[in-house]
Amino acid sequence: MSKVLICLDPGHGGPDSGAVSKSGLREADVALTLAEKVSAALGKYDGVAVTFTRDRNNSKNYPAPPEGLRKRIAYANASGADAFVSLHCNSGGGKGFESFVAGNCSAFSKKMQAVLNEHILAYLKGYGIGAHGTAAKVDSQSARGRIGVLRDTKMPAVLLECLFIDNPNEEKLLRDGNFLDGLAQSIAAGVASAFGLKKKATPQPVQPQTKPMHRVIVDGKPVIDSAYKDKLLAALAKALDKYQDKVEITRR
Ligand SMILES: [Zn+2]
Structure with missing residues (x-):
């Protein structure tokens, strides 16, 4: 059976920093770190492979949107990926998590959005963080052009706005590797749930066979x-x- 291929799209990169917090945390860097952690978390499941629209090596030279976005979309469409997951942080004064799908998206995109939201919000609840209004949104509810990645990718696509980088409490979490590990695991669990992926069997410690x-x-x-x-x-x-x-x- 061929593997499910997930295209991870770490938002921004290269000359496009994305949103930057007061203390200098760049959305592009958070998105890339998170994408790498999601990839590692997906590695714990059977039957899945991951590809990236950008990585550390090429992000410096990555063209800024809209060229960057067009290239990402072309890359994702050519990759034959089964799903596209775009990772961003929010900004502009607010708090919490939200996700977007294209308004005319497939039923599977909506299902993937729902299970991702479910897993992510369950994780964030432990940090007292909830949804930014309604967690599940469509592209028309966002003014941002980057939502184009959802409309023009051929496969089911979801964009995650993971907390507000300009919210001091949430920025602190976005700098915390342990927090991002857990967030990545919840994203991987959502993807796994959407595609019915199972965790790889972990070797059990061998019990000595002794008679009582x-x-x-x-x-x-x-x-x-x-x-x-x-x-x-x-x-x-x-x-x-x-x-x-x-x-x-x-x-x-
Ligand atoms: Zn962004």
């Missing part, structure tokens, strides 16, 4: 320190001939 042994205590004194079940009854009968009051058998 027993200790026999008669009148408070151990008379048999350890015996297998088949020898236990004979040993116990012998002990019962000598002692009368209290016989205990414990597994050891």
Whole structure:
């Protein structure tokens, strides 16, 4: 069976920093870090492969949108990816998470958006973060031209606006590698749920195969320190001939 191919699109890059927080955190960098973590998290599932619209090596030379966007769309369409997931952070004064699909998108895009939102919001709840208004939005609810990646990609496509980079509390989280690991895992879990991917089997520690042994205590004194079940009854009968009051058998 061929693998499900996910095209991850870390927003911005090259001369396009995306939104920049007061302290200098760039959306393009957060998006790329998150994409790499999502890729690693998807690696824990069977039957899935990942491709990127940009990476660290080429992001410096990456043309700024709209050329960049056109190239990303062309790349995604040529890649034969089964789904396109664009990663961004929000800005402009607000808080929380939201996601977008194209207004005329397929039912599968809507399903993917719903399961991604479900997993991501469940994770963010642990940080007291919820949706920015309605979590599931369509492109007409965004003024941003970058939503074009949703309209012109041929495969199911969702764009995630992961928190507000200009919100001090959320910016702190976007700088936190552990937080991003968890966020990436929730995104991977959403993708896995949409495509029915299963986690790779993890090797179980081998349990030593030993037969249970027993200790026999008669009148408070151990008379048999350890015996297998088949020898236990004979040993116990012998002990019962000598002692009368209290016989205990414990597994050891
Ligand atoms: Zn963005």
